[in-house]
Amino acid sequence: MSISRRKFLETSALASASLMVPQFLKGFEQKKIINKNNKILIVVQLSGGNDGLNTIIPYRNDLYYKNRQDIGINKDKVISLNDEIGLNPSLKGLKQLYDSGNLSIINGVGYPHPNRSHFRSMDIWHSGSAENEFINTGWIGRYLDIADVDLNVHNTLALETDDTLSLALKGEFKKAIAVKDINQFHNAASTSFFRKLASHSNEHQEKLAGYLYKTLGEIKSAADYIYDQSKIYTTLQTYPNTQLGKQCKTVGSLIMANTETKIYYVSHGGYDTHNAQNARQDKLLQDLDESLSALVSDLKHNNRFEDVLIMTFSEFGRRVSQNASKGTDHGTASNLFFISGSLKKPGIYNSIPNLNDLDEGDLKYEIDFKQAYATILDKWLQTSSTEILNKKFTHLDFI
Template sequence: MASTRREFLRTSALASTLLLVPKFLHALDRGPGLAGLRDATGARRLIVVQLGGGNDGLNTVIPYRNDLYYKARPTLGIKETEGILALDKDLGLHPALKGLKGLYDQGQLAVLNSVGYPNPDRSHFRSMDIWQSGSGSDQVVSTGWLGRYLDSSCPDCQRPYNALEIDDTLSLALKGSQRKGLALKNPDKFHQINQNRLLSKVSKETAPAHQEQVDYLYKTLAETASSADYLYDKSKIYKSAVTYPNSDFGKNLKTTAELINSGVESRVYYLALSGFDTHVRQHEQQQRLFTDLGDGLAALADDLRQHDQWNNTLVLIFSEFGRRVGQNASNGTDHGTANNVFLAGGALQKKGVINDAPDLVNLDQGDLRHQVDFRSIYANILKDWLGADDTDILGTGFERMSGLV
């Protein structure tokens, strides 16, 4: 057995495999699962969709009856005759977001305008850290808001898959101080990785006594292997026949729906759609990405609705910042501040356009001023949807919102 361990630590091929382990970041170490997850099909769940790169909110939810919008965007502004999908309050969705418009018409979409935070940061990395950590711009926090949800609401849970990121790496949002989510691209590949002969052998062994780092490694391997088996077995229960976009994002949404409809005991799913840093050729880029986003979410809703899971599901869609009000010289937009946020689901308490359109008169050096602190939305989701202590997770210092979900 000792020689096996030495071989395990020395073998370069396996060392490469071990580099994958932090991506799945073990969590939820001991004891029973989250309250309510014994009946996974009836538990409420949250799906977070992150639009990476800083989506241009003004060309997403368009103030198409505001002359200031067209003055600031003489060629980039989208005209009503181009197929804007009308909402309330003289606003309309981008023509490619037909899937979201369908949810809106069914009373299953909420639109929040001018969401941000005080003293905004225009760096992709820093602003994304702020959104994922749920912190103020004057704080540096090493845990994520959903990771702290796991810490706070699941202290004795041993299931690493209670929060799943459908990707190869785990985002800050799902990292707590004690518990972390699990990242996987799809259950089949995740299971294949854990079928490595030596990895499988070592994960079944007991670590040497009084060696904490080795013990941690063995424990992580065992939990990862156990999770891989569970997710692989569950994923065989249901295979979707719904048509999703033939894209990486579409496939990730389909994987999410299959896991949910198979009864996987996860409260949180995290997905990303990247490519929104539209400094140039914004029209073409947004058209492609919004078609993917709208059609994909419409397919997800249809898939879950067919299995009575849509009313138990809440989808949060955000981006790390919006873009500047005025277009740039390359027919695109540069980094800005406040942005829109969407909530979708079959059981929204408030629906439609929730607050006023962005103020295009009272700008902050060419940028939108935020009306809603993003943490107020998080607080509402944590407290009213997930049943958690939002103050313990997010702290204080901002106005809390209620009644959305």
């Protein structure tokens, strides 16, 4: 009999055994795990460099339209927020959050001597390093390194909804888990061969093999836990049928099941709009808007919106002037959205960078992104930002 078949047979036996446990019992079991502080962070990465100027639009500024003759968004279409700036027309749901005091817009976020390579700039955001520093751990990973182990019983304190794990979530000693499809992840970790090996996870003395077996044990524990958690709450909320919508739905269902996870990491790709920008960016922002709105509505419905902070970021913004292909090339500073039911300072946090005062055609940053990290780490996650970022950064006061 083939090894695949052999492994499969035992898997189905295991699976059916776990199905026999009534759902309500599982839910009951899980309720024992209570977060010390119920705060949850959701990071939404907009990969490729989202064009900040067509997201938060200075629609009364002639320079904006002068620099963007083809791609500038018409005044009439902009969703006005005040006399100076407005939202991209796709962001209808965010407008509602803005009106209800659940959205904070932070402009001009970047870092000194900006790097225009996707890879390097993403690396800088993920590691939380200075622009001339190379750090091979991520800011969330280092949060895991110093986190209270009691919070992380199932190794799911931070979770990325993808097949592979980003640098941001890798610490020196602890690494988050990446799960795109919970059932598939659980199946893979449920073959009896895998389980047998994982059951030896404590026996290894050799340093490196020990590390691998420990990781194996963590996969098994996380896969079981997340799988069970995913069965507890069935949402009535409709989410967009997109990759992002599905990720948000997964995150919502895990939050509502009172999962130990405190940080969720979600990615939304395709923002590298070098040509024919408008149609694509509008579509992407619409997906973003609808997915986040669905998640917020789900959270509100379950009285969890106060406990959740959603942050969006991109590795850089784009140049002020459009290029010859009705797109934009890699730029510098951009905006962050913070969405939550408990913002201290909702609305427009600061004005957008001056279009009159550019650095070789690029916006100058005003707020270091590490200030936002420090604020979240200290005030939201109640940990030590100086330990994680290796430096003290001035807090922002949106939370």
